[in-house]
Amino acid sequence: MSRRPRPTLPALRPPEFTGRLHDARTATAVGRLLGAAFAVCFLTGLVSHYLQHPPDWLADRLPTRPVWGYRLTQGLHVATGLAAIVLLLVKLWTVYPRLFTWPPVRSVRHALERLSVAVLVATAVFQVLTGLLNIVQWYPWPFSFVPVHFAVAWVVAGSILLHLAVKAPEIRAHWRRRSPGTLELPAEDVRDRRSLLLGVGAAVGVVTATTVGQSFTPLKSLDLLAPRHPDHGPQGLPVNRTAAAAGVSAGGLGEWRLDVLGPRAYSLTLDALGAMPRAFVTLPIACVEGWSVDADWAGVRVRDLVERAGGRPGRDAVRVTSLEVAGSYRVMEMGTEYVDDPLTLLALALNGRRLSLDHGFPARIIAPNRPGVLQTKWVHRLEVL
Numbered sequence: 001m002s003r004r005p006r007p008t009l010p011a012l013r014p015p016e017f018t019g020r021l022h023d024a025r026t027a028t029a030v031g032r033l034l035g036a037a038f039a040v041c042f043l044t045g046l047v048s049h050y051l052q053h054p055p056d057w058l059a060d061r062l063p064t065r066p067v068w069g070y071r072l073t074q075g076l077h078v079a080t081g082l083a084a085i086v087l088l089l090v091k092l093w094t095v096y097p098r099l100f101t102w103p104p105v106r107s108v109r110h111a112l113e114r115l116s117v118a119v120l121v122a123t124a125v126f127q128v129l130t131g132l133l134n135i136v137q138w139y140p141w142p143f144s145f146v147p148v149h150f151a152v153a154w155v156v157a158g159s160i161l162l163h164l165a166v167k168a169p170e171i172r173a174h175w176r177r178r179s180p181g182t183l184e185l186p187a188e189d190v191r192d193r194r195s196l197l198l199g200v201g202a203a204v205g206v207v208t209a210t211t212v213g214q215s216f217t218p219l220k221s222l223d224l225l226a227p228r229h230p231d232h233g234p235q236g237l238p239v240n241r242t243a244a245a246a247g248v249s250a251g252g253l254g255e256w257r258l259d260v261l262g263p264r265a266y267s268l269t270l271d272a273l274g275a276m277p278r279a280f281v282t283l284p285i286a287c288v289e290g291w292s293v294d295a296d297w298a299g300v301r302v303r304d305l306v307e308r309a310g311g312r313p314g315r316d317a318v319r320v321t322s323l324e325v326a327g328s329y330r331v332m333e334m335g336t337e338y339v340d341d342p343l344t345l346l347a348l349a350l351n352g353r354r355l356s357l358d359h360g361f362p363a364r365i366i367a368p369n370r371p372g373v374l375q376t377k378w379v380h381r382l383e384v385l
């Protein structure tokens with residue numbers, strides 16, 4: 001009788017990955033697209049941030065042209081952010097086996113490199129997820145979205161730069177399919193990689209096509225997955241914050257007066273305001289949450305109101321206060337470029353009809369190249385600064 005071999009305990013070994021395309025060439029190809037999406041997203045995010053919170057030296061220099069500038073940059077911000085979700089998932093799939101490298105740490109340099117990748121992955125996932133939830137206006141966290149999203153953007157940007165520096169040799173070696181000095185990759189991998197990249201392109205295409213119509217209105221009929229449709233809302237325009245949510249009710253508006261404070265302060269009833277020279281403009285509302293649409297507005301030029309109060313358009317900024325009881329957008333300041341612009345109105349009518357309560361009745365601001373959050377509704381006071 002032969003002796004059976006003694007069963008041995010399985011050695012503790014890291015898992016093996018036999019699937020293909022977890023290689024540096026695929027990581028580089030997907031990483032390039034992801035890097036481009038993040039770069040556009042970051043830069044357009046900065047534009048949005050500085051239009052909303054300009055430092056003092058910039059506040060009176062913000063350009064009011066092109067009128068659709070913010071609409072374009074914010075549309076791109078949300079579109080590239082959504083595309084980045086797809087690309088990030090694919091990129092993580094490509095590289096996840098490296099999570100199990102053995103031994104986990106080879107040197108101090110290796111440990112630092114892995115730590116930097118951990119920071120990059122965590123912040124990138126955090127950033128696209130909070131952005132996604134923000135466009136559906138769902139805030140299941142205890143912090144305030146805007147400052148945190150802004151701060152983490154810098155960490156993501158810094159981590160990407162560090163990652164590019166650390167991985168530069170690998171990226172260079174795999175930038176082209178046949179970079180000089182690299183091993184020839186198996187032929188079937190080349191074919192499958194092409195299929196993977198085509199699939200990624202198709203997925204990004206579908207996500208973009210079914211969401212971008214929320215701001216790129218020629219594609220609005222395809223807008224199936226975006227939270228907003230540019231046409232759906234009272235007077236043909238979506239509403240972000242309703243009068244009810246802002247604590248503004250029609251009942252309290254009987255006594256409404258517009259107060260214009262300045263060297264020659266005055267008050268106007270709605271009838272008196274309506275009797276002033278009227279201007280007609282077509283301008284978009286471009287919401288930071290990524291929807292935007294053009295509308296026809298009629299109202300009184302802010303410039304005229306300021307002049308009548310003894311202010312100097314082109315030299316004076318204006319503080320605008322809403323009837324809204326509380327909320328971050330109750331008070332807004334507008335730099336001299338906006339005040340002076342003939343397209344900046346205290347609007348009284350939208351798409352041919354008096355403003356509805358949800359769109360800011362009795363009066364609201366509409367200004368060119370300006371984030372939606374600063375197009376203050378239910379205005380009752382202008383202060384020349």
Ligand SMILES: Nc1nc2c(c(=O)[nH]1)N[C@H]1C(S)=C(S)[C@@H](COP(=O)(O)O)O[C@H]1N2
Pocket residue numbers: 237238239240241246285286287288322323324327329330358359360372373374375376377378
């Ligand atoms: N007073 C006040 N005005 C406001 C807001 C607000 O919360 N309070 N929301 C702003 C936002 S986020 C946007 S996108 C626009 C939308 O205008 P609409 O609801 O008329 O489309 O109004 C802006 N005006």
Ligand SMILES: [Mo]
Pocket residue numbers: 240286287288289372373
């Ligand atoms: Mo908005």
